[in-house]
Amino acid sequence: MTDIRSVLKQYWGYDAFRPFQEDAIQAVLNGMDTLVLLPTGGGKSICFQVPVMASKGVCIVVTPLIALMKDQVEQLKRRHIPAAAIHSGMSKTEIDITLDNCIHGNTKFLYVSPERLRTDIMIARTKQMKVCLLAIDEAHCISAWGYDFRPSYLLIADFRKLLPKVPVMALTATATEEVRADILDKLEMRNARVFKQSFARANLSYSAFAEESKERKLLQVLRNVSGTAIVYVRTRKRTKDLADWLSRQGISATSYHAGLLFKDRSDRQTAWIQNRVRTVVATNAFGMGIDKPDVRAVVHFDLPDNLEAYYQEAGRAGRDEKKAYAVALFNKIDLEELVDSVERRYPPIEMLRRVYQALANYYKVAVGAGELSGFDFDIQEFTGIFGLPVNETHYALKLLEEEGFVQLSENFSDASKIHFLVDNRQLYDFQIRYQELDSFIKLILRMYGGELFTEYVRISETELAQVHFATVPEVLRKLKFLAERDIIDYEPRKDKPQLTFLTPRYDSSLLPLNVFEIQKKKDRDLQKAQAVIRYASHTKRCRTLLLLEYFHEFDAEECGVCDICIQNRKNEARDAAEDATLAGMITDFLTREGPMLPAELGRAFENLPGDELFNTLQTLIREETIRYNEQGMLTATNKTQL
CATH class of the missing domain: 1.10.10 (Arc Repressor Mutant, subunit A)
Structure with missing residues (x-):
C-alpha cells in the first residue's frame, strides 16, 4: 500500500491534509464504512480519491449530476489519474467499452448516476471488477429529509450487496441530524466511522439585509468588497438583466444559467475563473464542482428555498480561508414569495400524469419500453405541441424526477x-x-x-x-x-437538455405516484422555507450560530464577524459609553450636592428609566466610586475614575 502523504503530494501537490481528511482516509483503508461531513470547500473529494490512489482496484463513485461527474472526471484526468463516467448521453457501445476498461484497463475512478446501478450490464461488469471503494457523493440525496432527495439513491443498498467486503464512504456538505441518521440507515452502514467538521467558517462573514432597493445595496457590497463575486438569482431572465445593469454601473459582470449553449456557459465560466470578468450573476445551476478559492463575495439577490442550499452556495466564498462575505438581500415580498414558490412547486397530481403521458406520446415510447432511454428535450416545443403551461410543466417534471420516473439534465453538454x-x-x-x-x-x-x-x-x-x-x-x-x-x-456533440426515462414506461393512469410522500415533502419544504425566513429576518442572534443550530451544532461560539455580531458590538460600545456618561453625571452631582437619600437622587434623575439608574448605582457602589454613609445616604468617595 502506498503512503497516503506521498500520494497527496504526487497528485495534488499538498504537503499536509486538512483536519479530518487523514483520519477518514485511514478508516477507509482499514476497511471501515465512513460518513464524511465537511463544509463546502472542505476537501471531501480528497477523502475518497487519495485512498483509492494508494490501493489497487477501481472506485465506483455515485453522484447525481452529469455536469458534476464530468467535471470531476476532467479534474482527475488533468492530474494524470485515469477516470471515466457513465451517463445518459452515452451510446451502448461507449458504455460497454468504458466498463471493459474498468475490468481490464487502468481506470481508477468510475462515476455513475444512481439509476445506472440497477442495469444488467452494470451489475454483470461490477462482478468482474476489482472494486476497492464505493463512494457516495452528495449522500444527503438518499434522505427524504434532505433538500435534494433522489429515490434512485435507495438503489445503492442493494447494489453494495455485490461488493460485500468493499467499504463505503458517504460524503456530504449539508446534513441535519435526521439526514445523517437516514444516510447511515439507508446505506446499511454498520459500525460506521463518522467524521464531522464544524460547519463554522471563521473567515466567512454572513449578513442579511432587508432592503427596498436591493440593486443599490448590491452595488454597495460589490464596491466595498474587492475581488470576484457570485450573485445568485432565481430566474434566467434576471441573470441577464442584473448583469447588464451591473455592467452599466461599472462592475464587470456576466450572466449564467442552464439554458445557455454549452460554448456560452463554458466561455463565461472560464472568463470568471481567470478573473477576466469580476462578477457572475447566475441561477443555482452555477458553482457545483467549480474550485475557485479566491471568491470574496457571494450575494443572494434572491433567497434560496432552504438553508442547506444557502449554506452550500454561500460557502463558495473564501475557500482560500481569507476574509470573505456571504450576503443575503430581501424585502417583504421576497419572504412571501418563498412560501408561494413552495405551493407552485407542487402542481396537482393529475398534472403529473398529464405531463408523463405527453412525454410518452412526444417520444413515442410504448408501455413497458424505454427504460434508460435518453432524448433531446426542448420544453418550449414540448409544451407548445401539447398545450401545457410552461412553469407548471417544469415543476411537474421536477416531481416526476424526484419520484424516480424521469431525469432531466438541463445543462447537459457533451463534446464530439x-x-x-x-x-x-x-x-x-x-x-x-x-x-x-x-x-x-x-x-x-x-x-x-x-x-x-x-x-x-x-x-x-x-x-x-x-x-x-x-x-x-x-x-x-x-x-x-x-x-x-x-x-x-x-x-457528434450534444448540447441540448436531455430527458431520460428511468423506468419502463407506465400507463399514465397507473403511474405509481406516492401521493402521501409528495404531501409530506411539500410540508417539509414549507418548514424549510420558514427556516430561511427566520434566518433572514432575525436581528438579535449571531448568524453563524443560527446556521449551525439548524445543522444541530450547538456548542459553537458567536462568530464576531456577521452583521448581527458587529451591530451587537456597536450597541454594547454605545451602551458602555452612555453608562460611563451617566456614571459621571451621578458622581459629579453627589460631589456637588453632597450626600442624599436614594429617593432624592431618583427625583433628581427622574427622566431616566428606573432600572437604568439602579444598575448604574450598583456599578458605582461595586467600583467604590460612591458609597452609603452611616446615615444611609449615598455619597461620592472622590475615588479617581479611570
Missing part, C-alpha cells in the same frame, strides 16, 4: 467523441485502400493518441479542420465516411 472500431492492422489496410484519407487518419492519431483504440476520446471538429487546413463541413464528411465504413464510431 470517436473510437476506432478496428485494430492497427485493419486500419493500415484501410489507409492503403483509401489513400486520400491517409493524412486525415494520421492527423487524428497524432492529435488524440493510441487511446482511440481502447476508449471514446473527445475531439474538436474545429481544431481538426484548422490543423488539416480544411473546412469544418469537410472534416464532418470525412468523419461520417469513416463511421459509415465501421472504421470509427463517431458521436
Whole structure:
C-alpha cells in the first residue's frame, strides 16, 4: 500500500491534509464504512480519491449530476489519474467499452448516476471488477429529509450487496441530524466511522439585509468588497438583466444559467475563473464542482428555498480561508414569495400524469419500453405541441424526477467523441485502400493518441479542420465516411437538455405516484422555507450560530464577524459609553450636592428609566466610586475614575 502523504503530494501537490481528511482516509483503508461531513470547500473529494490512489482496484463513485461527474472526471484526468463516467448521453457501445476498461484497463475512478446501478450490464461488469471503494457523493440525496432527495439513491443498498467486503464512504456538505441518521440507515452502514467538521467558517462573514432597493445595496457590497463575486438569482431572465445593469454601473459582470449553449456557459465560466470578468450573476445551476478559492463575495439577490442550499452556495466564498462575505438581500415580498414558490412547486397530481403521458406520446415510447432511454428535450416545443403551461410543466417534471420516473439534465453538454472500431492492422489496410484519407487518419492519431483504440476520446471538429487546413463541413464528411465504413464510431456533440426515462414506461393512469410522500415533502419544504425566513429576518442572534443550530451544532461560539455580531458590538460600545456618561453625571452631582437619600437622587434623575439608574448605582457602589454613609445616604468617595 502506498503512503497516503506521498500520494497527496504526487497528485495534488499538498504537503499536509486538512483536519479530518487523514483520519477518514485511514478508516477507509482499514476497511471501515465512513460518513464524511465537511463544509463546502472542505476537501471531501480528497477523502475518497487519495485512498483509492494508494490501493489497487477501481472506485465506483455515485453522484447525481452529469455536469458534476464530468467535471470531476476532467479534474482527475488533468492530474494524470485515469477516470471515466457513465451517463445518459452515452451510446451502448461507449458504455460497454468504458466498463471493459474498468475490468481490464487502468481506470481508477468510475462515476455513475444512481439509476445506472440497477442495469444488467452494470451489475454483470461490477462482478468482474476489482472494486476497492464505493463512494457516495452528495449522500444527503438518499434522505427524504434532505433538500435534494433522489429515490434512485435507495438503489445503492442493494447494489453494495455485490461488493460485500468493499467499504463505503458517504460524503456530504449539508446534513441535519435526521439526514445523517437516514444516510447511515439507508446505506446499511454498520459500525460506521463518522467524521464531522464544524460547519463554522471563521473567515466567512454572513449578513442579511432587508432592503427596498436591493440593486443599490448590491452595488454597495460589490464596491466595498474587492475581488470576484457570485450573485445568485432565481430566474434566467434576471441573470441577464442584473448583469447588464451591473455592467452599466461599472462592475464587470456576466450572466449564467442552464439554458445557455454549452460554448456560452463554458466561455463565461472560464472568463470568471481567470478573473477576466469580476462578477457572475447566475441561477443555482452555477458553482457545483467549480474550485475557485479566491471568491470574496457571494450575494443572494434572491433567497434560496432552504438553508442547506444557502449554506452550500454561500460557502463558495473564501475557500482560500481569507476574509470573505456571504450576503443575503430581501424585502417583504421576497419572504412571501418563498412560501408561494413552495405551493407552485407542487402542481396537482393529475398534472403529473398529464405531463408523463405527453412525454410518452412526444417520444413515442410504448408501455413497458424505454427504460434508460435518453432524448433531446426542448420544453418550449414540448409544451407548445401539447398545450401545457410552461412553469407548471417544469415543476411537474421536477416531481416526476424526484419520484424516480424521469431525469432531466438541463445543462447537459457533451463534446464530439470517436473510437476506432478496428485494430492497427485493419486500419493500415484501410489507409492503403483509401489513400486520400491517409493524412486525415494520421492527423487524428497524432492529435488524440493510441487511446482511440481502447476508449471514446473527445475531439474538436474545429481544431481538426484548422490543423488539416480544411473546412469544418469537410472534416464532418470525412468523419461520417469513416463511421459509415465501421472504421470509427463517431458521436457528434450534444448540447441540448436531455430527458431520460428511468423506468419502463407506465400507463399514465397507473403511474405509481406516492401521493402521501409528495404531501409530506411539500410540508417539509414549507418548514424549510420558514427556516430561511427566520434566518433572514432575525436581528438579535449571531448568524453563524443560527446556521449551525439548524445543522444541530450547538456548542459553537458567536462568530464576531456577521452583521448581527458587529451591530451587537456597536450597541454594547454605545451602551458602555452612555453608562460611563451617566456614571459621571451621578458622581459629579453627589460631589456637588453632597450626600442624599436614594429617593432624592431618583427625583433628581427622574427622566431616566428606573432600572437604568439602579444598575448604574450598583456599578458605582461595586467600583467604590460612591458609597452609603452611616446615615444611609449615598455619597461620592472622590475615588479617581479611570
